Amino acid sequence: MSCMAPRFGEGTAATIWSLDDSLMSANNIGVRASFPNVTVLAKLHTIFATLIFSVALVAVGGCEKAPAPTFHLNEVEILKQEKASLANGEHFDDSHDDEIRNILSSLFGTPDQPRFPFLQGDEDPAHEFIDFENLEWAAGRVHSDQDGKPISGLYREHCAQCHGITGDGAGATAAFLNPYPRDFRLSKFKFKSTPLRRSPTDHDLELVLRNGIPGTAMPSFRTLPDEEIQALIDYVKYLTIRGQMERMLISELSSTEGKPLLDMSHAEDGDLVAALAKIESTDASTDRDDDVAESDESRSAFEEQLDYLLNELYFEGPLKRWSNTEDAVTEVPPVPESIRTTHPDHSQLVELGRELFYAKGNCAQCHGDTAMGDGQQTSYDDWTNDWIKSAGVDPTDKSTYQDFLDAGALRPRAIRPRNLRLPVYRGGGRPEDLYLRIKNGIEGTPMPAAATLSDQEIWAMVAYVKSLPFEQVVPQETK
16 A cells, blocks of 8 residues: 555545635634634534544555656657647657657756766866756755755755646646746746846846745745755756756657667666767777677767767757856846936936837837736737647637647646736836846746837836836826
8 A cells, every 4th residue: 555645635625725714704803702613613623533534544554655756758849849740640659758758867867866967077067057966955855854954855845836846837736826837948037137048047046036926826935045045046957957958859859750869778877978978088980899890880870869969959058058147147227316206307207108108118019008917918928839839729729729738738828918007026126127127028928128228218117117006097098
């Protein structure tokens, strides 16, 4: 019998919510009873009885070690590539699934035992942004020492329930959240100091972890020690790079003509990084045995495949994308004094921002004439567009994308423009934060970079946006 940990069934969960509602109702009407309500006591009795019964089952049945978690294959990407490159109804050979799993496992390990492809050993540039000890700390099962200090499992403890073990944004709670948790595999991050198509800095990711994202289910982790925050940052980058590499491998399937991506039999112990190091340190022209020409030909093909996958796809792709991110940071000019509401020129700055909002900035197209987010309502973010743009998919007709749902996609939801009348700023509410959102745009969303606005105009837009929660709502045509 497998381990039956105490857990609530649907009936008990309903009892808890009902109990919570009872207590909240009592608080709302100012009830201060000397004795607990009989109904509340009955509900508490039901909960405790369920807990005792669950513990008894464990005691009687015993426990067996649960199977180790695995990284899920990106079935949605596979289906998307099949629709793009194969005839209707055709599929890639199933052997490619295991092949991709084996390649990724060799390079990145498993959720319990991570690896990282430091292709150049101690000199590898990835050491600048990935600390392997942090990966080991964040990976694995949740485990602490006698003093309560975490030994492993930071990601699983704080992040996996929403973002998933694989970082695919499909954790246990994902379908119930709006917006959905971030799928790291596309390597797109909304709130950052770098331009579109550039990876965020560690500081960008730290701000999200420490502050959370207001208006979403992403909480603040500001109570975590600095070193734990950094371990989670490194692990998010690890999952992102792994996910990028997986997508690149899947995209290669359309050009293999049924042949393997890589003949793993030539990699000793399945270690591709060690195999590449051996190849690069050996002079192929002097290390061949003339008696094994056929074997040499096979190995030569393996070397070419490996060089392509690691040096061209991985090194020139995901690795370089995360290198030197600090060099790409957008410099924010000094905040003008007139941004202060008490400054004599503040009203002029706000008026300029209002004019830009409805004209040159074209903000009303999405945010609406009232700036309440009631403009364009049928756009999707890049995480959804990534698959709904496949041939034959209509996001308003479930029958056209049921196969994607079966593959693990989350139901498509149109992205709502921000209601700027509410002072809830997901990427931060400081003037500097809003400057970056306007200047650089918001990656993965329809919010574009303001390429045609000057710094002065952007600050005017910031001033106007900050004033909107306090401005009377008047339709633009009456202004």
